[in-house]
Amino acid sequence: MSNSTTKVQGCYINGEWTVPDPSRLIEVKNPANGNVIAVVPRGDQEDVNLAVNAAKEAFRSKEWKALEPQQRGRLLFKAAEIIRENKEELAKIETLDVGKPLKQSEVDVEVAARYFDFYAGIADKIMGETIPVQEGIINYTVREPIGIVGHVIPWNYPLQIGARSIAVSLATGNAAVLKPAEDTPLSILKLVELLEPLGFPKGIINVVTGYGHEAGAALSGHPDINHITFTGSVETGKRVMESAAQNIVPVTLELGGKSPNIVFDDCNVENTLDWVLRSIVQNSGQTCSAGSRLVIQETIKDSFVKQLAEAMEKLTIGAGIDNPDLGPVLSKKQFEHIQRFLTLAKEDRIPVATGGNWVTVDGCEEGYFLQPTILNDVPPEHLLAQEEIFGPVLTVSTFRTEEEAVQIANGTPYGLVAGVWTEDVGRAHRVANQLECGQVFINHYGAGGGVAQPFGGHKKSGFGREKGLEAIQNYTQLKNVALRYSF
Numbered sequence: 162m163s164n165s166t167t168k169v170q171g172c173y174i175n176g177e178w179t180v181p182d183p184s185r186l187i188e189v190k191n192p193a194n195g196n197v198i199a200v201v202p203r204g205d206q207e208d209v210n211l212a213v214n215a216a217k218e219a220f221r222s223k224e225w226k227a228l229e230p231q232q233r234g235r236l237l238f239k240a241a242e243i244i245r246e247n248k249e250e251l252a253k254i255e256t257l258d259v260g261k262p263l264k265q266s267e268v269d270v271e272v273a274a275r276y277f278d279f280y281a282g283i284a285d286k287i288m289g290e291t292i293p294v295q296e297g298i299i300n301y302t303v304r305e306p307i308g309i310v311g312h313v314i315p316w317n318y319p320l321q322i323g324a325r326s327i328a329v330s331l332a333t334g335n336a337a338v339l340k341p342a343e344d345t346p347l348s349i350l351k352l353v354e355l356l357e358p359l360g361f362p363k364g365i366i367n368v369v370t371g372y373g374h375e376a377g378a379a380l381s382g383h384p385d386i387n388h389i390t391f392t393g394s395v396e397t398g399k400r401v402m403e404s405a406a407q408n409i410v411p412v413t414l415e416l417g418g419k420s421p422n423i424v425f426d427d428c429n430v431e432n433t434l435d436w437v438l439r440s441i442v443q444n445s446g447q448t449c450s451a452g453s454r455l456v457i458q459e460t461i462k463d464s465f466v467k468q469l470a471e472a473m474e475k476l477t478i479g480a481g482i483d484n485p486d487l488g489p490v491l492s493k494k495q496f497e498h499i500q501r502f503l504t505l506a507k508e509d510r511i512p513v514a515t516g517g518n519w520v521t522v523d524g525c526e527e528g529y530f531l532q533p534t535i536l537n538d539v540p541p542e543h544l545l546a547q548e549e550i551f552g553p554v555l556t557v558s559t560f561r562t563e564e565e566a567v568q569i570a571n572g573t574p575y576g577l578v579a580g581v582w583t584e585d586v587g588r589a590h591r592v593a594n595q596l597e598c599g600q601v602f603i604n605h606y607g608a609g610g611g612v613a614q615p616f617g618g619h620k621k622s623g624f625g626r627e628k629g630l631e632a633i634q635n636y637t638q639l640k641n642v643a644l645r646y647s648f
């Protein structure tokens with residue numbers, strides 16, 4: 162329940178915090194115990210209009226244009242510094258809001274700072290080319306900012322995902338309007354509060370909190386937005402793309418996955434076990450690139466699954482703030498989503514190698530805590546091995562040959578990430594070459610982080626790339642100039 166001491170936050174529009182209308186508020190809850198930790202405005206079309214207008218003016222302002230690329234870069238380096246200086250507070254906010262273990266939130270804060278470092282360094286290195294056409298003509302390209310970027314941010318890694326698109330967006334000279342998820346807006350609000358004293362022109366960064374179908378839809382459908390970066394579900398991604406189509410603007414869609422860890426019998430078992438485990442329990446499996454399918458060679462399946470189950474049973478479960486291995490899942494809605502899959506497993510008599518039960522944590526009776534779960538012998542075409550469960554639930558399917566391994570790995574609508582586990586370098590390359598996904602990890606698995614590596618999907622995992630130098634393409638547009646100097 163909220164009370165008089167609950168923090169009331171405003172939206173951040175044109176360099177100012179709005180005063181929320183008391184009749185239009187959203188309660189923000191701690192997933193561990195259901196306590197209301199803040200209230201934020203239920204932003205609407207009008208708020209989005211104000212934010213987009215502010216961004217438009219700021220983008221066109223002399224103040225922003227006059228800022229040299231290296232000065233922009235310096236502001237971003239300072240942003241990285243200030244994020245690190247406030248690591249403890251940011252991590253605590255993220256943990257209370259998202260539910261994840263504090264140690265994972267601390268990593269998120271460091272990764273957020275790294276995005277600012279990384280893109281700070283590229284602000285003055287975005288260059289064009291000269292094109293040799295004919296004598297007497299200079300022909301060149303200029304990579305220009307795209308303009309006003311709408312950032313629709315999901316609830317699972319708000320700080321990391323917010324930072325990755327804000328940092329590149331600002332480095333490339335754009336203005337930003339952010340819509341955090343209704344469940345987890347707090348770290349983004351804190352981030353802009355921290356950035357405030359650094360001296361970005363007002364209106365260059367704006368945040369409108371609210372519901373997806375209201376503020377989110379208003380933002381992605383706004384005619385003055387020039388690019389939309391969206392991370393979330395396929396269904397919402399489709400809607401965002403439809404809105405973008407009406408305005409003929411590009412979108413980057415990062416829509417999750419059903420990423421396989423493909424384990425061959427010649428792998429280093431100890432190393433593989435460690436990463437397979439981490440890649441499914443991190444953030445209680447609520448990670449777009451979670452290693453949610455174990456696709457394993459039949460010969461080692463039984464002993465591998467046995468060891469994995471034993472390791473899972475040793476993990477601690479509790480409120481994120483107490484730093485367990487697993488925190489709660491986000492909400493009742495996510496609990497129901499996951500439970501539907503667990504019920505289906507039961508109905509279809511899928512063997513449970515470990516877990517499968519919701520547990521009660523003392524003092525956190527309102528939280529939804531799931532034991533890390535292994536669903537064994539799942540036919541690869543079964544819904545459980547096809548759809549995103551978004552909880553700490555791993556499916557296991559077996560293969561006999563390399564060919565079959567690739568076929569199963571590629572056999573879902575998604576294609577975000579894959580792990581390949583083998584000591585045979587030739588096999589590792591052969592398999593990596595055949596995988597239909599945006600990122601392949603061989604003998605490790607980077608479920609989070611990876612600031613410098615381009616990240617994005619094939620198939621229903623979306624398109625466009627965030628992270629790395631590749632992201633610059635989405636936040637800039639190319640102009641070609643031809644000048645005739647000799648008549």
Ligand code: NAP
Nearest residue numbers: 314315342343372373377378393394397416417449549551
């Ligand atoms: P979602 O609806 O796709 O939410 C993602 C973001 O889009 C949130 O900021 C959301 O705001 C916003 N949004 C919702 N409706 C919108 C609309 N009509 N127009 C513009 N923006 C809109 O995802 P969800 O409901 O939170 O989660 C559902 C499932 O999506 C999960 O179970 C999981 O499978 C998947 N998911 C994937 C990722 C990923 O990293 N790829 C992240 C989150 C979820 P509100 O939150 O305020 O509605």
Ligand code: MG
Nearest residue numbers: 189190258344
């Ligand atoms: Mg929350």
